[in-house]
Amino acid sequence: MPKKGKIEVDDERCKGCYLCISVCPAKCIEKSETFSKTGYYPAKYKGDGCIACLSCARICPDLAIKVYEL
Secondary structure, three states, rough: OOOEEHHHEEEOOOOOOOOHHHHHOOOOEOOOOOOOOOOOOEEEOOOOOOOOHHHHHHHHOOOOEEEOOO
């Protein structure tokens, strides 16, 4: 049975580089449509599909992503 997970993106730390989107094998991360307080369009979790592989958290240069295994 494949792992299930979820991610949380810290909007104030994310600078919108979208490296996480490019490495996500489950394609469960997308660009937010709203600005953060810091003036970027942060990445956001689509709400399902995460397999808790940690690829997004490992590549994030701003340490803005936390991954939780469910």
